[in-house]
Amino acid sequence: MISHKIDKTVTCTIVGDGMVGKSQICKTFIGDLTIEDYEATVTNEYSVLTQFMGDKYTLRIIDSSGQHDYKDIRTVSYKESEAFILCYNLSDRDSFESIETFWIPEIRKLCKKTPVILVATGKDLHDDNENNNVSKEEHLSVMDKYGIDAYVECSSYNKDEVNEVFEDVLLSVIKSKKKRRSNILHHLLAR
Amino acid sequence: MLNEQYGHLMNRGHRSAPVFDNFPQEVELNQSFEDVEDASNMYSVNDSPPGFDLSHHPSLKRKKPEKGDSLTGSPAMEKSHSMQADMMQQRPASMVVPYQTETNVSISPSIGSLNRQNRAGTAPPIRSASPLSQKQKLHSETDIENYMNRHKKGLFGKKISYEAMLVWQKDLIQKPILRTEDKGVKKDACEVFRLIQVYMADRKGKGTQISNAQEIIIKGWHCVALRDEIYMQLCKQTTDNPKLESLQKGWELMAVCLNFFPPTVKFKTYLEGYISRYIDTDDEFPDLIIPISHFAKQCNKRLEKMVQSGPKKGQRKPNIDEIEQAKKSIFNPSMFGSTLEEILALQNERFPDRKLPWLQTTLSEEVLRLNGAQTEGIFRVPGDIDEVNALKIKCDQWIIPSDCPDPHVPASLLKLWYRELQEPLIPPEFYEECIENFQNPEEAIEVVNKLPDINRLVLAYLIRFLQVFAAEDNSKVTKMDVNNLAMVMAPNCLRCESLEPQVIFENTRKEMGFIRTLIQNLDTSFMEGIV
Numbered sequence: 168m169i170s171h172k173i174d175k176t177v178t179c180t181i182v183g184d185g186m187v188g189k190s191q192i193c194k195t196f197i198g199d200l201t202i203e204d205y206e207a208t209v210t211n212e213y214s215v216l217t218q219f220m221g222d223k224y225t226l227r228i229i230d231s232s233g234q235h236d237y238k239d240i241r242t243v244s245y246k247e248s249e250a251f252i253l254c255y256n257l258s259d260r261d262s263f264e265s266i267e268t269f270w271i272p273e274i275r276k277l278c279k280k281t282p283v284i285l286v287a288t289g290k291d292l293h294d295d296n297e298n299n300n301v302s303k304e305e306h307l308s309v310m311d312k313y314g315i316d317a318y319v320e321c322s323s324y325n326k327d328e329v330n331e332v333f334e335d336v337l338l339s340v341i342k343s344k345k346k347r348r349s350n351i352l353h354h355l356l357a358r
Numbered sequence: 359m360l361n362e363q364y365g366h367l368m369n370r371g372h373r374s375a376p377v378f379d380n381f382p383q384e385v386e387l388n389q390s391f392e393d394v395e396d397a398s399n400m401y402s403v404n405d406s407p408p409g410f411d412l413s414h415h416p417s418l419k420r421k422k423p424e425k426g427d428s429l430t431g432s433p434a435m436e437k438s439h440s441m442q443a444d445m446m447q448q449r450p451a452s453m454v455v456p457y458q459t460e461t462n463v464s465i466s467p468s469i470g471s472l473n474r475q476n477r478a479g480t481a482p483p484i485r486s487a488s489p490l491s492q493k494q495k496l497h498s499e500t501d502i503e504n505y506m507n508r509h510k511k512g513l514f515g516k517k518i519s520y521e522a523m524l525v526w527q528k529d530l531i532q533k534p535i536l537r538t539e540d541k542g543v544k545k546d547a548c549e550v551f552r553l554i555q556v557y558m559a560d561r562k563g564k565g566t567q568i569s570n571a572q573e574i575i576i577k578g579w580h581c582v583a584l585r586d587e588i589y590m591q592l593c594k595q596t597t598d599n600p601k602l603e604s605l606q607k608g609w610e611l612m613a614v615c616l617n618f619f620p621p622t623v624k625f626k627t628y629l630e631g632y633i634s635r636y637i638d639t640d641d642e643f644p645d646l647i648i649p650i651s652h653f654a655k656q657c658n659k660r661l662e663k664m665v666q667s668g669p670k671k672g673q674r675k676p677n678i679d680e681i682e683q684a685k686k687s688i689f690n691p692s693m694f695g696s697t698l699e700e701i702l703a704l705q706n707e708r709f710p711d712r713k714l715p716w717l718q719t720t721l722s723e724e725v726l727r728l729n730g731a732q733t734e735g736i737f738r739v740p741g742d743i744d745e746v747n748a749l750k751i752k753c754d755q756w757i758i759p760s761d762c763p764d765p766h767v768p769a770s771l772l773k774l775w776y777r778e779l780q781e782p783l784i785p786p787e788f789y790e791e792c793i794e795n796f797q798n799p800e801e802a803i804e805v806v807n808k809l810p811d812i813n814r815l816v817l818a819y820l821i822r823f824l825q826v827f828a829a830e831d832n833s834k835v836t837k838m839d840v841n842n843l844a845m846v847m848a849p850n851c852l853r854c855e856s857l858e859p860q861v862i863f864e865n866t867r868k869e870m871g872f873i874r875t876l877i878q879n880l881d882t883s884f885m886e887g888i889v
Contacts, residue, residue: 185738185846205837207738207845209866235740236777236849240866243859261742261766268743 178227179336180244182270183254184262185233188288191323192254193230196333208232210240219337226333235269245277249343250336254286255301257320263301271313282316282339285309286332290322316342502590502628507537526599528560535590543583550574550584551591558595558607568678571614571685575676579619579669586625588615593632602646609653610688616660617684618676619669626665633657648689656688671786672855683778692754693717697780698812708756712889714819719889720758721772722823730765731832737846738838741767746774776820776850783817783851784809792852796871799879806880815888817851822882824873844874 181189190208194201197213211230216223229248231241251274255262266285274283285306310318317335321328502524509518509531523535534547556563557570565573578588592612599605621629636654670676683695693701693715701715709716730736740746745767752759753771762768776783784792788805795801806814824847827833828840838846848869854862 184740186735205842207842209845209870210863233740234738234846234849236773236846237866239849239854240859240862243862259739261740264742264744265740269740 175222176225176227177250177337177340178229178244178248179250179252179333179340180229180231180248181252181254182231182241182274183233183252183286184256184259184265184269187233187254187256187259187262188323189233189252189254190230192252192286192288192321192329192332193228195323195326195329196228207234209237210244217333217337219334220341224337226337228333238273242273242277245274248278248281249340251278251281251283252286252332252336253283253315254288256289256292257287257301258289258292258299260299260301263305267309267313275313280343282336282343283313284332284335284339285315285318287318287320288323290320290327291324292322505536505624507533507535509533509535524594525597526595530555531591534587535594536587538583538587540583543581543587546577546581546584547587547591550577550588554588554591554595554608554611557611558604560595560601560604568681568685571611572676572678572681574611575615575618575681578615579676582622585619586621589621589625589629593629605650606646606648606653609650609657610685613653613656613660613688614681614684616657616664617670618680620661620664623665626661630658630661633661653688672853673857674855690754694750694754694775695778695780698816700780702812713815714889715816716756717753717775718772718816718819721753721768721775722819724758724768725765725772726826728763728765728768730769731827732835733765734835734837736765736827736836736838737769737773738842739766741770746770750774773846773850776847782853783813783820785813786853786855789852789855792872793865793868796868796875799875802872802875803880806876815885817876818880818882818885819888820847820851821876821880822885824877825882828877840874840877841870844870844877848873 181193183189185207190211193211193213197215208230209232213228213230215226215228217226218224229244231237231244253266253270253274255266271283274281287301287306306318309315316339319328319332319335321332323329503520506520506523508520509523510516511518531548531551534544536547538544538547552561552563553570553574555561556565557567557574563570574588578585589612592608592615596605596608596612599608620626633654636650637658639649639651639654670680686692687695691700691704693704696704698715701717702712705712705716712719725731725736741764745762745764749759749762749767749771782789784805788809791805791808792802795805806817809817824843827836827838827843833839848866851873852869854865854869856862856865
């Protein structure tokens with residue numbers, strides 16, 4: 168048995184409207200548990216060493232600004248990203264609608280095939296009675312429509328499923344790399 | 359006295375009716391052609407105007423063009439070439455000739471300018487206004503021939519007349535219309551011509567219309583030598599164009615180009631003359647929904663502005679959004695994406711007394727009315743995009759609907775308005791100063807005082823508005839302290855032109871710092887009562 172002990176770096180960018188809790192996801196994941204901060208992010212970068220399916224990975228997380236106006240600075244990191252974490256807040260319809268109207272177009276314009284993970288934040292705040300909430304059917308239809316690779320509902324507050332978000336990131340990156348490799352192989356064999 | 363006057367004319371390579379009067383025998387020679395007017399299109403040595411040393415003529419005929427002027431080396435151009443070379447010595451190589459002041463014959467631009475169309479068979483209503491106008495060619499128009507390549511067609515390389523070169527054609531061109539030495543320009547010119555044809559739907563091609571336009575504009579924006587050629591080609595393709603759609607597209611493209619780069623000073627007169635002759639020609643194409651004169655007016659306005667301001671600044675290539683915006687604004691002048699001066703001009707009729715843009719004050723008040731100052735994440739949380747777009751359209755009709763309860767919507771639109779101003783609120787020439795003095799209150803305020811009046815007022819109003827939100831009572835609820843406010847507003851006031859990610863990152867913090875310094879230190883009490 169040979170285990171792959173080589174470090175691999177995976178870069179992902181976390182995007183979504185302002186105040187949905189992007190920075191909080193990152194912080195929870197890297198183990199910073201302070202939730203008092205309330206500062207609009209310009210851009211931040213975290214590097215975490217993590218283990219996934221027996222391999223060691225360095226996960227580079229780029230925390231971007233949710234301000235639509237900060238397009239220039241945000242898209243700088245798009246090209247090097249191998250996956251996107253696209254966030255919306257479960258109890259904020261507008262942030263969900265922005266996914267379709269703003270974020271997917273912005274991402275797909277620059278990165279046609281990069282995997283995207285849809286993340287619903289504020290699971291703990293989810294309230295079924297409010298019509299502000301986003302229903303399951305809706306997010307499923309968006310996933311179908313834009314070929315989104317995975318969907319996670321999480322809560323930074325309860326630390327629910329936050330790790331799963333990043334597992335999905337790694338999984339989808341590995342998958343898409345394999346796919347690309349097999350595509351190349353097919354290409355070569357077909358000749 | 360006469361001689362002096364005509365000699366002056368000659369200096370511009372211009373042969374007009376008065377010249378013929380003076381030299382009847384020379385005209386005789388020319389009349390082997392069908393009519394005098396046509397003959398004057400050819401650069402015949404015979405009709406050389408007075409004041410020109412005639413003994414020089416035979417030599418002109420034989421003499422090979424000197425090394426310096428054989429730009430393209432086409433023997434067909436020999437005559438006009440050396441002639442031009444001679445003329446160049448007598449005058450500065452400038453084409454900036456206001457065509458009316460030259461002659462004593464007073465013709466309105468529209469009359470003189472209709473000439474070329476006359477020949478093309480359109481019936482001009484005002485032709486008879488001056489008998490001279492029939493033979494009179496626009497100075498700038500005749501002049502342009504001095505700068506033109508000679509195109510050929512067919513197996514035997516039959517020369518195409520300058521006239522024919524200046525009208526719409528279906529085929530590609532093999533070399534640029536204007537003479538140039540630059541190999542790159544020669545190649546690009548032909549490519550641009552193809553792209554123009556694709557844009558105007560005269561030719562099939564890859565890519566969307568807008569991406570074709572972008573390619574043309576990037577080329578023109580990038581390469582100064584190519585700019586005149588692009589405008590020349592657009593003039594050509596909008597002259598005697600048989601298809602109305604294509605004609606409109608051509609004008610549209612010209613207007614869009616004029617948003618990104620100017621022609622050279624030399625070429626400006628020609629382009630101005632070309633555009634101005636279409637300003638009063640509404641009756642010519644009755645089928646058009648948008649008359650050509652509308653495009654011409656837009657082009658004229660943009661040309662004036664572009665010559666003043668110079669090409670689009672910065673290192674970033676013109677992007678699709680900017681081009682879309684430039685295109686849209688041809689049809690509906692909008693309060694978005696314009697300059698502050700234009701916005702004030704737009705509202706001048708409605709609100710002659712306002713010193714500030716109506717949109718700015720109205721939207722700001724709307725945010726406050728909807729209790730934005732007590733709304734969590736105001737300016738940080740975007741409003742629903744569809745709502746924002748709907749409000750935007752309403753605003754351009756001077757309506758503020760009162761049925762939208764969400765303060766994020768006007769707040770987002772307000773940010774968008776600042777962001778989309780054609781020139782950033784703090785103009786590029788002040789950018790560096792702002793960045794350098796972001797921590798220094800006195801210097802920062804000094805920069806504000808140096809701004810042009812309108813920019814200073816608009817900025818002071820914004821800062822005053824933000825100071826309301828920065829007050830502790832409000833920021834406790836909105837959770838938008840001065841840092842957050844500065845963060846969301848900075849990119850709407852200052853635009854970093856750098857391409858380097860590193861510089862963008864560093865400057866972003868300084869931009870924020872500058873706005874923060876202003877919110878904390880700028881005394882905006884003088885804005886009290888100013889609307």
